[in-house]
Amino acid sequence: MYSLTFCARRSLEFQKWRNLRVSVQNAFALFNSFSFASASDLSLRDGRKGNNFTVSYLVNSLGLATKLAESISRKVSFEEKGNPDSVLKLLRSHGFTDSQISSIITDYPRLLILDAKKSLGPRLQFLQSRGASSSELIQIVSTVPKILGKRGHKTISVYYDFIKDTLDHKSYEKSTQGNLKNKIRNLSVLRELGLPQKLLFSLLVSDCGLVHGKEKFEDSLKKVVEMGFNPTTANFVLAMRVVHGSRDKTIEEKMDVYERLGLAVGDVWEMFKKAPSSLGISKEKIENSIETFLGLGFTRDEFAMMVMRYPQCIVYSAEMVKKKNEFFVKKMNWSLKAVVSNPSGFGYSLKKRITPRCNVIKALMSKGLLRSKPPPMSSVLAITDKDFLNKYVMMHNDKQLVHGLMAIFTGDRVSLTDKKAHLEQ
Structure with a gap:
């Protein structure tokens, strides 16, 4: 697939994975006339001061919500309300609702540190001069708020045209000049292949090199199309990032590691389709992950089975894998065989999902309300919160017991009444 040697050695096996036939060349031909102005992003502000x-x-x-606000404060921070207030006032004056403004700031927090008078205001005015009605302006900025972080009228104009065209679902051809030529051309090709707007716009405003060349x-x-990735999914973009950022020789070396583990070529490609990150990590990381699982007592065949079922497990750190496996095996007494059958357990949060649920199970076992052995991992970890509570908590007639189990499950963060209301939604 990647080098002549690699192709010659595996071509027969790989053919069966070529299940998506798209004329990429034709899509490129439609947009060869694009040529656009260069762009540059705003420099990052130090987000360490004024977090509170x-x-x-x-x-x-x-x-x-406080948790969301804390997350945003790690990306941008300020110590006085003068400028942020000016930004909010300006957006409201252009017809943005508080709900729309909240979504915009959540998506692009740096908007709050733009100079409302010298930067943000003129950019909004320019978009209006391009013919954007009030409703179109609100739709475009709400969809891609980072357009207001772009410098230069030519750059903003190009972004506006592409976004408006995509939202309107029309085809068009423009002839301008600049460094955005390849970026817009490539995004147009991805749009023709069916890449969703959300993913298109994410690539449009990003600085990643994927769509620059x-x-x-x-x-x-x-390559990604031939592998059978669906262009309408996020995995399509993830796979492109991996392939784009890897040399042919590097991918071949990783393939060899997986083959030595006992996986067939077709199995590796299928695994890559499930989780592109499985080929995105380094060869050393893959080898270290294998050593980690073998060191925990899993056989090579068992680990190969786990990787096929849940490829993401090879990406996790050794510390995290050891910690969760110890919890599964020593605290819950689940066998290694059970873990092999449920490798997705390594993907759940120890604090938010694994520990609360397992503590409920341990409490029920201590009261003799469950048999001496814990239920299967899948019935404890894989089901939704609602199903878990209905199966192990709400089914009891003893209100005091239910209240106690809910306290264990929520850590006393949520009242029983609130939780019932949540379940009824």
């Missing part, structure tokens, strides 16, 4: 003030402002002025982008796209 930022969180308080986001909660009080925008109504954001021409020949390498086209080569990466062809």
